[in-house]
Amino acid sequence: MNDPKRYLITSALPYANGPKHIGHLAGAYLPADTYVRYLRARQKDVVYVCGSDEHGAAITIQAMKENTTPREIVDKYHAMLKSNMADLGISFDIYHRTSEPIHHETAQEFFTALNDKGLLEVKETEQYFDAEAHTFLADRYITGTCPVCGNPSAYGDQCEKCGTSLSPEQLINPRSTLSGNEPIKKATTHWYLPLNLYEDFLRQWILEDHKSDWKANVLGQCKGWIEAGLQPRAVTRDLDWGVPVPLKEAAGKVLYVWFDAPIGYISATKQWALDNGKDWKPYWQDKDTKLVHFIGKDNIVFHCIIFPVMLKLHGDILPENVPSNEFMNLEGDKMSTSRGWSIEMDDYINDFVKKENGGDQLVDALRYYLTAIAPETKDSEFTWKGFQDAVNSELVAVFGNFVNRSFVLMHKLCSGKVPPFHNDLLDDTDKQLLLDIQQTKTTVENLIETYKFRDALTAVMDLARKGNKYMQDKQPWIVAKQTGDDGKPVMAAQQQIDNSLHLCLQLTANLAILINPFLPFAAKKMCHMMKVVDKMLEWENAGSAKLLKVGYSLRAPELLFRKIDDNEVAEQIQKLKTKSEQLKMDNPVTENDSAAEVLPQKAEIVFDDFAKIDLRVGTITAAEKVEKADKLLKLEVDLGSEKRTIVSGIALHFDPVDIIGKQVTVVTNLAARKMRGIESNGMILMAEDAGGKLKFVNPDEAVANGSGVS
């Protein structure tokens, strides 16, 4: 689309089940905000929508964890997210929420429209149900003992310890994570979106029409999905938290959250239109609207495959691009709020922005670093040291310093006014700088329009570097030493000074325009110093060397950015470590890699329960790796009276040759189970140390094989 009439920009709806971290910010919000600010500076008709995604089973689970209601959870986190985004300068035209009535209506209308056209399929299936919690359970919400490695907290879809894919039926002793009860099977009816019917459409639209303008990671992912064959996808769920399905026969069912959430973009647009006396329809229905979704890489499928099919069926426009970012890691590990290994937006705001020596300039500092290391083509890494270096030696030293020294010199050598430019003294250095200013405008705009924000920001910084070099070449402070009798510079010298500082100031004005989409607070401060109105920041003014009028008096400079102190960095690193350690202690089993030293005690049993387990000591007489299974060893164990074959998921911890001859404790009356085609008759008891390493549980001193354990 060459010249769209209007733009509709979205950022992924943050899920309101907890605070969001700076990885989210860098992935979906900051790039979108930069793009939007650029479009606004170009006077484009643009609406930037977002909002909290407030439905889905995870919210109800979070509510149970916090011992409260879903409503309170979403109210709490919606408020937090909304104010965090505002504090960080993310300039949504509206930050809405999916629990609003207008969203429910919009989502229901959407469903009804598809259903009335006969575009949805209805199917009855059997699913696991938790009778106490009165809810059907996704595989993820069923836990039990892994049949392969014995991990007691395997999920219904996979054991995170040994990596085996599972279905809930395979779990030993399955439990609902909601009530702890054993789930039962129950029939239920659901509506499905038959994605399989639209493979040809998707193949044409994505793999042909957009093969050259979408990012490689996005195209690759979509290609994989389409080639693998798409399946019909349920759009409804049995749950009481969400948008009710608008059909009589669907009592107790809600729209599946993935179906309702993206419709949130539409309902947010509607609310915005209502608030501003506009018509929302052209934004979703007119072909001259350019729709762009900013998301993280985990959301590609929803925004490139599923939602476009929904939009197509509903008769809406399709996204022009879906610039998805990869992920941002933190200090060598991936970010995770649940593990405490993250920097929450809320924490950054409290620790930096709201401090006395903080404020908006530290919003810009974060925006600068996050854009500079944006994971545009691959995962990147946030480190506090990197943040400090980038702020101190790039933002402060290059950009901030150029602006500052230009102003200081102007006040010293040109009496606080924009000096005149003497055209007859224009030299090659001046011409080159003027050329650089014009070229940078074009470069930055091309880069932003192709979603290369990191490169665009680099281009702006390079221009500031050229300013410093220009200043060095012209050295007006040296020229000023050519004084006359009155102690002031002679006229020829003053003219040289005038010219160089005139250009430095015009460059400063240009820098304000160019940096504005990235660091809006700094741009505003620069306008204040130059005593110009915000209108000067309009993009078309960039490239001009006539932005500041000759003779206009300017304010005294104030520092745009401050440096980040070593102590602040050390404190944050310490805080991060403390937080993750703390969470590890509190929740030892929630994550597969955390140590199991404080496993919660299991439900009490009576002696008879224990007596049912037949434990005996045996000696390993043979061990070999099971083919095509990374983690399994096939063992022969001598139990005195008999030899047993036992398959155990311990290959990552032991070398087969090292364990032959070891005495071990065996559960001998465990029902036989086939693993990778080999029947296993029993289970070997293992203990796990803090590092996740397995150790055999065996007698202190050797005893006869077959000895009982009690």
Next chain:
RNA sequence: UGCGAAGUAGAGCAGCGGUAGCUCGUCGGGCUCAUAACCCGAAGGUCAGAAGUUCGAUCCUUCUCUUCGCAACCA
């Protein structure tokens, strides 16, 4: 396990057919208007490994290794 993406100077990243660039850091020099800031110069890379296509490969093809993501509702 399938499917995607990625592995390039100490660090963070570009480049994607003609034997490598940028920013920071390091070392040396210059300057002093400026937030110990700025400017100039230098050192530092067998472009993950192997094979192939080509006159020529970091770039294309194949295989291997490593990391991350999706499938499995964290950007």
